[in-house]
Amino acid sequence: MTKDFTRGSVLKNIVIFSIPFLFSYFLQTLYGMADLFVTGQFYSASVITAVSCGSQIMHMITVIIVGFTMGTTVLVGRAAGSDNKSEASRITGNSFSFFLILSIFISAVLMFFCNNILEVMSVPQISRPQTKLYLTICFTGIPFITVYNIFSAVFRGLGDSKTPMYFVLFTCLINIFLDYFFMGILGLHAEGAALATVISQAASVALMIIFCLKSKKNIKIKKSDLVPDGNIVKSIARIGVPVAVQDGFIQISFLTITVIANMRGVQVAAAVGIVEKIICFLFLVPSSMLSSVSAISAQNIGACKHYRAKKTLFCGIILSASLGMFFSIILQFLSEPVLRLFTYESKVVELGTQYLKSYVFDCVFAAVHFSFSGFFCAYGYSMASFLHNIISIILVRIPGAAFASRYYPENLFPMGIAAPAGSALSAVICVIIYRMLFCIKKSTFQKLNK
Secondary structure, three states, rough: OOOOOOOHHHHHHHHHHHHHHHHHHHHHHHHHHHHHHHHHHHHHHHHHHHHHHHHHHHHHOOOOOHOOHHHHHHHHHHHHHHHHHHHHHHHHHHHHHHHHHHHHHOOOOOEEEHHHHHHOOOOOOOHHHHHHHHHHHHHOHHHHHHHHHHHHHHHHHOOOHHHHHHHHHHHHHHHHHHHHHHHHHHHOOHHHHHHHHHHHHHHHHHHHHHHHHOOOOOOOHHHHHOOOOHHHHHHHHHHHHHHHHHHHHHHHHHHHHHHHHHHOHHHHHHHHHHHHHHHHHHHHHHHHHHHHHHHHHHHHOOOOHHHHHHHHHHHHHHHHHHHHHHHHHHHHHHHHHOOOOOOHHHHHHHHHHHHHHHHHOHHHHHHHHHHHHHHHOOOOOHHHHHHHHHHHHHHHHHHHHHHHHOOOOOOOOHHHHHHHHHHHHHHHHHHHHHHHHHHHHHHHHHHHHO
């Protein structure tokens, strides 16, 4: 086992694990934002919209893949906590076989339905050719995204959040260099951003495979471990599928808001696209905390130290919510300068500033329900995470954004309120679910009182 989180200070363990994880997410988001940033330096709102719409779809796919691999993280973490290396090897091998086949199938399906995706997204006509080109190229890179995230899931389960960070840093540097090369020097438009993304991801995966083959510290995978085991695949799916579906619905709600924005014109579409990228960056904290709480809690559950799992949950909430409040306050004063980093068009900056000032408070409430989601997944209750997200999306996020767009057509501030309102509802539901599980499942949770 790379790192034992079943002993020592819970707070210290979270910090040790989450900081490299946070930096990994930061770098992963940075090379996504780099596409949009470089595009804004060379091209107008139509190309910015193409890259922002295309990258949102790719972000949704990546988030779903990461959610699915949560099953691998939890199972490997439990095996590591009980010091069962052979079981960890079987879980890892099955994960690679299953997810790689699945990713190739998904890639082919998405390329076939690319035109339909553009229609559903209501991408402005002027941006559609560039968006299609961007997506077609990026869809070919889905297997690379999948392989990277399988590696990361296994490392997280083993308590190692540093190794994936190094590979993301490598990917980020290559991506930024290629962005400037393809778009700045060669004059390619959205396709340049897509090529930079796929090539950098492929290079990162190649380097990661070489590292794992030569490393003597990681678990060893035998050929027999790669043969699908129905019980292992079912266990991975039982935890991962609800998380993946939940994350998919969250991203669909974001895309629905993007569709609403696209229907209001290219400037609103560009403003919303840029703000969504900024929010993705700010969500690094709650997202990393979700994975940190899940991985650390899973190890402690495997070691039957349930009271430490509870401490991990509440430490995660306090840390991430505090940082979320800090960002929310700061951006009330710095929203406009931040928007100007991505575009020089004054109307886009004005609309984006309105949207960001209200949307940013989502970071506070998301910190609460993301931490709970990680905790629920560690115990195998990923359906609880699915439930609270679906309810908030259906009742608040989508209808709230549609209502604000209709009745406040000249101001994006009201539309931005829909996201934090939805997260606030999720946080309340999480507390209720936690209390219900605590009362009903006393045999499972009684040690949490210690």
